[in-house]
Amino acid sequence: MAQIKKILAGALALCMAGSVLTACGGDKEGDTGSTGGSESKTEDAKGGSEGGNEEKKEDTKEETKPADTASLVNTGKVYNVYCWNTEFKERFEKYYEGAKDTALWDGVTINWVINPNEGNNYQTKLDEAIKKQSSAADDEKVDLFLVEADYAMKYVNSDACLDVIGEIGITKDDLKDQYKYTQDVMTDSNGTLKGLSWQATPGLFLYNAEYAKEVLGTDDPDEVQAQISDWTKFGEVAQKMKDKGIFMVSGYDDTYRCFSNNVSGPWVTDGKITIDPQIKAWADQTKEYSDKGYNNGTSLWDPAWTAGQKIDGKVFGYFFSTWGIPFTLLPNTLDKSADEGGEMAEGNGGYGKWRACKGPQSYFWGGTWIVGCFGSDNVAITRDVMLKLTCDADIMAQITENEQDYTNNKAAIKKLIDGGYTNPFLGGQNHLVLLSDAAEQIDLTGKVSAYDQGCNEEFQGAMKDYFQGTVTYDEALAKFKTNITTKYGDLTMD
Amino acid sequence: MRKTISYAKWGYIFLIPFVLIYTIFSLVPLLETFGFSFLDYTVSQGSVSSIRGGGEDTIINNGFCGLANYIKVMKSDGIFNMSFRSTVVLWLVGFIPQIVISLLLASWFTDIRLKLKAQGFFKTVMYMPNVIMASALSVLFFSLFTKSGAIDDLLGGPDLLKNEWGARGVVGFINFLMWYGNTTIMLMAAMMGIDTSLYEAAQIDGANPSQVFWQITMPLIKPILAYVFVTSMIGGLQMYDVPYLIGGTQGNPNGVLKTLVSQIQLGKNSSVGAVSALSIIVFIVSAVLGFITLKIMDDQSIKTRYGKKKKK
Numbered sequence: 191m192a193q194i195k196k197i198l199a200g201a202l203a204l205c206m207a208g209s210v211l212t213a214c215g216g217d218k219e220g221d222t223g224s225t226g227g228s229e230s231k232t233e234d235a236k237g238g239s240e241g242g243n244e245e246k247k248e249d250t251k252e253e254t255k256p257a258d259t260a261s262l263v264n265t266g267k268v269y270n271v272y273c274w275n276t277e278f279k280e281r282f283e284k285y286y287e288g289a290k291d292t293a294l295w296d297g298v299t300i301n302w303v304i305n306p307n308e309g310n311n312y313q314t315k316l317d318e319a320i321k322k323q324s325s326a327a328d329d330e331k332v333d334l335f336l337v338e339a340d341y342a343m344k345y346v347n348s349d350a351c352l353d354v355i356g357e358i359g360i361t362k363d364d365l366k367d368q369y370k371y372t373q374d375v376m377t378d379s380n381g382t383l384k385g386l387s388w389q390a391t392p393g394l395f396l397y398n399a400e401y402a403k404e405v406l407g408t409d410d411p412d413e414v415q416a417q418i419s420d421w422t423k424f425g426e427v428a429q430k431m432k433d434k435g436i437f438m439v440s441g442y443d444d445t446y447r448c449f450s451n452n453v454s455g456p457w458v459t460d461g462k463i464t465i466d467p468q469i470k471a472w473a474d475q476t477k478e479y480s481d482k483g484y485n486n487g488t489s490l491w492d493p494a495w496t497a498g499q500k501i502d503g504k505v506f507g508y509f510f511s512t513w514g515i516p517f518t519l520l521p522n523t524l525d526k527s528a529d530e531g532g533e534m535a536e537g538n539g540g541y542g543k544w545r546a547c548k549g550p551q552s553y554f555w556g557g558t559w560i561v562g563c564f565g566s567d568n569v570a571i572t573r574d575v576m577l578k579l580t581c582d583a584d585i586m587a588q589i590t591e592n593e594q595d596y597t598n599n600k601a602a603i604k605k606l607i608d609g610g611y612t613n614p615f616l617g618g619q620n621h622l623v624l625l626s627d628a629a630e631q632i633d634l635t636g637k638v639s640a641y642d643q644g645c646n647e648e649f650q651g652a653m654k655d656y657f658q659g660t661v662t663y664d665e666a667l668a669k670f671k672t673n674i675t676t677k678y679g680d681l682t683m684d
Numbered sequence: 685m686r687k688t689i690s691y692a693k694w695g696y697i698f699l700i701p702f703v704l705i706y707t708i709f710s711l712v713p714l715l716e717t718f719g720f721s722f723l724d725y726t727v728s729q730g731s732v733s734s735i736r737g738g739g740e741d742t743i744i745n746n747g748f749c750g751l752a753n754y755i756k757v758m759k760s761d762g763i764f765n766m767s768f769r770s771t772v773v774l775w776l777v778g779f780i781p782q783i784v785i786s787l788l789l790a791s792w793f794t795d796i797r798l799k800l801k802a803q804g805f806f807k808t809v810m811y812m813p814n815v816i817m818a819s820a821l822s823v824l825f826f827s828l829f830t831k832s833g834a835i836d837d838l839l840g841g842p843d844l845l846k847n848e849w850g851a852r853g854v855v856g857f858i859n860f861l862m863w864y865g866n867t868t869i870m871l872m873a874a875m876m877g878i879d880t881s882l883y884e885a886a887q888i889d890g891a892n893p894s895q896v897f898w899q900i901t902m903p904l905i906k907p908i909l910a911y912v913f914v915t916s917m918i919g920g921l922q923m924y925d926v927p928y929l930i931g932g933t934q935g936n937p938n939g940v941l942k943t944l945v946s947q948i949q950l951g952k953n954s955s956v957g958a959v960s961a962l963s964i965i966v967f968i969v970s971a972v973l974g975f976i977t978l979k980i981m982d983d984q985s986i987k988t989r990y991g992k993k994k995k996k
Contacts, residue, residue: 308933317732320735344730344731345732348733348734349734349735349736350732350735487831492831493830493831494830494831565735640730647933648933648934651932651936652934654934658846672761672763673950676947676951676955676958676959677954677955678730678955679955679957679958680727680728681730
């Protein structure tokens with residue numbers, strides 16, 4: 191066995207060396223070309239990801255030696271970041287700019303390349319850029335890109351990502367306080383960690399406290415939770431809400447993630463698309479809710495969906511993951527936005543009038559990871575960004591405290607909870623306790639595929655007609671099939 | 685010895701830039717698309733092309749597959765069948781009002797008895813919507829007609845965009861708004877080209893305005909009418925931006941806003957073979973419909989009748 195391993199490692203190291211030659215010397219990282227046992231493991235891990243069909247090698251999960259931080263390249267003058275909205279940019283500007291290693295940034299400017307996410311647009315643009323990576327001018331090479339849970343797999347399985355430990359030089363010790371699932375998602379079959387996140391994204395049910403008081407007689411999170419602790423009870427409350435002219439949820443897609451994150455298998459296995467029973471259950475339930483008038487017939491992100499987040503928006507609650515509070519609910523519920531000088535205090539729209547509870551089913555939604563791109567000429571900066579924005583407990587605690595985001599650092603969260611954290615937006619509720627319970631339970635193993643974004647979008651889109659009553663489920667499903675196999679020409683569906 | 689100097693070569697020399705650019709950016713891609721349509725060619729969207737070398741490529745090309753792509757696209761649940769009807773209906777919803785209003789306006793503006801004032805002003809106003817980008821207009825209309833949009837609220841919340849004909853109507857109206865000015869000006873040009881003595885003669889003979897319109901104006905503007913028909917039809921078959929911005933990638937409600945080009949856009953990054961076949965089919969359909977229109981419009985009898993009259 192040991193011999194086979196040695197031969198395999200040797201062969202893969204050869205492949206690697208060969209690939210360095212063919213890739214026009216694009217590999218500037220300091221960990222290639224050396225000899226000896228421990229390095230061959232790094233080679234092994236990298237080579238294996240290219241070989242594709244190698245069996246999962248448990249033994250490579252031993253410590254990968256962190257890259258020598260002094261030898262990381264930092265020759266580029268432009269630091270290119272690919273992302274799809276301004277969420278990371280805002281965090282970056284507010285929390286990284288002040289803490290950055292200025293020596294590394296000497297003479298380096300940052301260039302944000304922002305492409306909207308919808309319809310795989312961001313992925314397509316990013317893939318084009320990655321494809322050109324080895325031939326692009328130094329200042330146009332992708333240095334850092336962001337991926338979302340719906341398609342993280344695609345990049346994890348590719349060789350475009352830098353090894354966080356072996357190539358970027360982050361140590362296991364730096365990562366010890368992160369939630370394990372956030373690392374599991376970004377770890378390939380060889381045990382190589384490829385990206386880090388500053389947030390964990392457990393989901394909660396955020397509800398309108400005024401409607402809770404009016405209809406349920408209480409706005410206490412524990413008591414409300416008791417009344418909606420499973421889908422049957424959730425439906426009963428929905429009926430009560432409806433009698434008062436309030437929609438339980440805003441639209442069709444609101445409950446989607448509760449189901450889609452509890453599936454038994456991913457959307458795509460071996461090139462075949464399957465509809466998981468949980469996905470079907472979502473369609474059935476949403477049809478029922480639509481027929482009974484429990485929802486307002488909106489779609490995610492559309493104006494009516496957003497309007498329901500006002501405190502008198504006639505919608506009882508929204509399923510939101512951690513980022514949904516700062517990025518969506520908070521700005522949408524305010525009467526006067528922060529830009530217009532609105533005060534972050536009670537009295538400004540719905541500020542302080544929302545509460546959070548676990549909801550009928552635990553789930554997560556989304557999550558953004560930052561990934562260093564192979565061929566980057568500013569790897570040292572990437573290391574600095576990852577350390578400050580995903581590992582630094584103080585910065586993490588600040589983000590959670592100021593931005594309502596739930597950061598990916600157990601120590602920081604624990605410190606906040608122990609320090610008597612209260613959230614004024616949620617009327618003084620300490621929702622971190624709920625989130626940290628939920629975060630521990632997230633497990634994405636065997637639930638994600640590289641095609642999830644397209645599948646989710648197309649399925650929700652196709653089912654809309656079914657919910658509106660214009661077609662039957664089977665007709666909607668047939669439409670989904672044609673659309674998805676056009677969008678992903680390499681997949682089939684029964 | 686040559687008796688005359690030929691300037692013909694200069695014509696060809698000045699044509700070179702156009703021919704070159706057309707060949708590189710239009711003709712070659714067109715031929716390539718034709719070639720792709722016979723290949724079993726897909727691009728995997730679930731992987732990224734290897735940049736460290738040695739990895740799998742995202743392109744899956746299984747070589748020549750005959751007419752398989754065409755069969756797949758044309759079968760009952762194929763992407764051509766799903767969107768051809770929607771596309772034609774969407775085009776007609778915009779085109780019928782467009783041609784009617786344009787003919788009416790053009791004949792009023794050119795009427796020798798009406799002599800409308802401030803024609804330049806009206807022409808500018810009518811042409812104005814065409815200057816605005818289709819996408820800008822679409823987004824504006826989407827925000828007006830969507831649930832809780834301004835007009836939706838005003839009408840009491842019928843949520844028109846969720847209704848098949850409502851959504852078609854909105855898209856049709858945008859297309860109408862954008863193109864009626866253009867068509868009007870084109871038809872006016874055609875009508876002003878008609879010899880006014882014909883109208884005077886008709887008046888003396890006691891023809892009423894509708895007789896004048898149907899017996900004199902219509903037959904004489906047929907060539908321009910045919911041009912308007914054909915260009916509008918080609919534009920209609922290639923409709924994409926307006927329905928996409930109103931109905932999203934799925935072309936909701938019920939796919940009525942999903943046009944042929946929406947299908948091409950949906951599959952262009954992955955199902956290269958299939959959407960190439962669809963592109964070629966759209967090309968053939970446009971060519972055939974254009975040919976038929978020109979044949980119908982090319983009424984020989986009229987031409988010869990007037991041609992003879994002139995000779996006398």
